[in-house]
Amino acid sequence: MFDIRGAKKLVEVKNLKMHFPIRSGLLRRVTGAVKAVDDVSFDIYEGETLGLVGESGCGKSTCGRAVLRLYEPTSGSIKLDGEEIAHAPFDKLRRLRPKMQMVFQDPQASLNPRMTVAGIIGEPLMEHSKMSAKERTERIYELMDAVGLNRDFANRYPHEFSGGQRQRIGIARALALNPKFIVCDEPIAALDVSIQAQVVNLLEDLQDRLGLTYLFISHDLSMVRHIADRVVVMYLGKVAEIGPRDGLYEDPLHPYTKALLSAVPEPDPVSHDNANRTILQGDVPSPANPPKGCNFSTRCPVAMDICRRLDPEVAEVKPGRFVACHLYSETTSQTAANAAQTVGA
């Protein structure tokens, strides 16, 4: 497993906020904000895969896109290889783009149907390099070999390929400029089970060969356990827990992580017999109107009084294990104890 000790931080995200305005009324005045990502901080070390998990609407994709500056973040800082990109001007951003790439969820929608495979993979090379046509063709073939596509298909169009192969085209395009960092936004969600394994193995091979760093966004907790070195769990725009893979899956700390893991059905009938599931009641609240205090307090099976008043900070409770929950903060336990005493007196 990847060891973060001594590893260099490639991506540093600090207090990232991505709020989308809600406009209403005749004058389209801003009347509120959807806090899709609200004060999120994490680091990604060079060569690791950071898994980002959560349910739909928790802000994981927005977070991934904001990190690549596909959105203008509301506030916060994002550093890639030491360079600030959250508020960098466009010319600087353009210079940095080749270093950071993205693989999208839906290979059908993210490939231009009117371009050939060679055109799609070659487009970043046209934009960002000064290769001659011959060099470019050579590089396109090289990339097609790397992702396991037959060179003979270079002049075919995306619709002539299956879902798994299309995702390979998307990966080849992302690799074209030798990036250091790739955001994979649900890259396997649209694929069949037997094809998912092919794509995940390809991503892992490429990482080993090219020393890539991934932010792997997914709602598939079993696949994240397979591919990630460390995992971030998000809930309603905030970080609930960050930890190394094995620790997080064996001993989840945040009540949300616990519930999420216990909700995953295992492909083993015997495990279902003695499963002691925590079934969360209700739905995820709207990010336009998050609950007061801890945003998980409305569904949390162990919510305390303080959770409905005070939003917990993300704190390191064990080495490498970060969690945003009042259950683990000493000061809050004390406050709670004091409060209890006051009530008693």
Add this chain to the structure above:
Amino acid sequence: MPDGATPFVLDVKDLKTVFRTRGGEVHAVNDVSFTLKPGELLGVVGESGSGKSVTMMSLIRLLPMPPAEIRGGSVMFEGQDLAKVPEDTMRAIRGARIGMVFQDPMTSLNPVFTVGYQIMEPLRTHMGLNKAQAANRAVELMELVGINDARRRLDDYPHQFSGGMRQRVMIAIALACDPKVLIADEPTTALDVTIQAQILELIKDLRQKLGMAIVWITHDLGVIAGIADRVMVMYGGQVVEQAPVRELFANPQHPYTRMLLETVPRITGERSEKLRVIEGQPPMLSKAPESCPFRARCPQAFDRCASQNPARFDVGPSHDAACFWDFKTGAPRHV
């Protein structure tokens, strides 16, 4: 048992469905046979294009015809062959004796009618209830599927419900006329895991209360493991393996099932460094199969697999697999 009665609520034999397209025929369902006992939950697993949905849509004749065409087979349900009954009879059965729940609760509810109206619709058409009776029954149904404050929510529109709640509404509609068989096509696939867990609990609970038989289509082996009594695995428009759920997971006898179980990563236990991969792509179904559809991806394949399509051999108690390779002896089958 009375004369002519069978122990099955549904008995499907050699069902064959073909789509006629401009590019030629697609043989989506090839000689699929299965049975369903009263109160049983049959899980149907397969990848997209394996024919699992088309099989179920064929038997309730919910496919656009043309291009679809049911080319053969029988579907016995309550003493009638659904493949042959006139459309009127089929309409009276669909939604009443056989209920349906579909994958996407966003698109299967009509956005311009209230949820109450949509639950009351089958009650009024199939059961002949008047408006007040139907409304009362709709409230009961909504309470049954765990929708709080049901009376007030009758007048809400689908967009006022969350995804999980909409799927509960879909289930309420499917249950409205007290069906004998419920066909659920990937009913939790579009939902988040915590909401999926709620719906699975609900289904388990409803089965105990109502005792209907369920066909549950999914590609998620985890969901199947938790909910099914018996599992049917489909590949290339055919049933490749069928067994009671524990037997299937503990002792799979078709190479496709075996590999499928190995490609899925797990959330507990040993973590493999490398995922097992099924190389290659699923077959094109442009011809009626003359050989095993899994042959090209199968590590066990030998010459016979290319010349003959294997029948479903009995490999254990109520367990069959369509494969010429015998995993128990580690040699080809002598049949």
